[in-house]
Amino acid sequence: MIGAIRIHSFGGPEVMQWEQVELPPPGAGELTIRQTAVGLNFIDTYHRSGLYPLSLPAGLGTEAAGVVEAVGPGVSGFRVGEAVGYTGLPPGAYAEKRNWPAERTLKLPAGISAEVAASSMLKGLTAWYLLRRSYRVQAGDPVLLYAAAGGTGAIVAQWARSLGTKVIGVVGSPAKAELARAHGCAETVLGKDADFVAKVKSLSGGGVAVVYDSIGKDTFMQSLDCLRRHGTMVTFGNASGPVEPFSPMELVKRGSLHLTRPSLFDFIASKADLDAGAAELFGVIGSGAVQIEIGQRYALKDVAQAHRDLESRRTTGSTVLLP
Numbered sequence: 001m002i003g004a005i006r007i008h009s010f011g012g013p014e015v016m017q018w019e020q021v022e023l024p025p026p027g028a029g030e031l032t033i034r035q036t037a038v039g040l041n042f043i044d045t046y047h048r049s050g051l052y053p054l055s056l057p058a059g060l061g062t063e064a065a066g067v068v069e070a071v072g073p074g075v076s077g078f079r080v081g082e083a084v085g086y087t088g089l090p091p092g093a094y095a096e097k098r099n100w101p102a103e104r105t106l107k108l109p110a111g112i113s114a115e116v117a118a119s120s121m122l123k124g125l126t127a128w129y130l131l132r133r134s135y136r137v138q139a140g141d142p143v144l145l146y147a148a149a150g151g152t153g154a155i156v157a158q159w160a161r162s163l164g165t166k167v168i169g170v171v172g173s174p175a176k177a178e179l180a181r182a183h184g185c186a187e188t189v190l191g192k193d194a195d196f197v198a199k200v201k202s203l204s205g206g207g208v209a210v211v212y213d214s215i216g217k218d219t220f221m222q223s224l225d226c227l228r229r230h231g232t233m234v235t236f237g238n239a240s241g242p243v244e245p246f247s248p249m250e251l252v253k254r255g256s257l258h259l260t261r262p263s264l265f266d267f268i269a270s271k272a273d274l275d276a277g278a279a280e281l282f283g284v285i286g287s288g289a290v291q292i293e294i295g296q297r298y299a300l301k302d303v304a305q306a307h308r309d310l311e312s313r314r315t316t317g318s319t320v321l322l323p
Contacts (some may be wrong), residue, residue, distance in 0.1 A: 004095035008057045009049030014305035023048040026072030030099045037118035039063035040319040044060045061093030065117035074103045083108040085117035087190040119318030120292045124281040129267040135210040139164030142204035144211040149176035151318035153193035157184035162289040217241040229255030259323040
């Protein structure tokens, strides 16, 4: 038996329960991973609330790191005691141990700790597909980045700066503006600023090349207004709820804009893409271009409080849950 967080209904943080569950030996192609650090991500709240429905009862969590405890039949290339990490679906990372497909498991390079891996794989691979695949930023591009002081935002801002872009970070307070600038934002704008669009256009010289918007419904139209002609809108999160239906003519009126609504798991569906993204991510972390800031740590059993803090914007940087 192992300890794990389970939900039996959708709702607020209170629906998460610490339970003892059976963990069978690893099946064909699987590893048993003893998890020493688990990542916390906004998608976890979407699974918990039912915005992204799961079959109940269900586990939560989409990334973790630890060591290989057992190797299933047919697995080669991994050994017991090896440091590994993973991110992916189905959820279930909120647990002391987990069986996971070997081909979806990443070996951690020297110098990448379990805590760094668990707090950066989903967020870091998100940064990778945003900057390198959804819209491939170029040196000199002005970029608008929401939640710039958060875990994903901190990685995107640092990585984008290393590529020569000018990052304008959207933040919720002056204190978070300081964090965002420390992470690589050249400028910051308060999300509730009455002159938000005008300030972004002034700072970007007429409009940004790309908007990376993780907020969703509440910011979608103003984000479109911040783009230059032929700019790209990347709406990749639903912190305020999903974007409501709109007419494609809104893109025409603002200068023949491009729009994409991507998801990480479509960019790492193949092992080749997963390995390529991880190699770039671990490379920029290893080089020092991107530093992973772990803003807070919680015991895994206290994950309800972690969710409350995340949803109320009381967290900064990445968050680690410790089994």
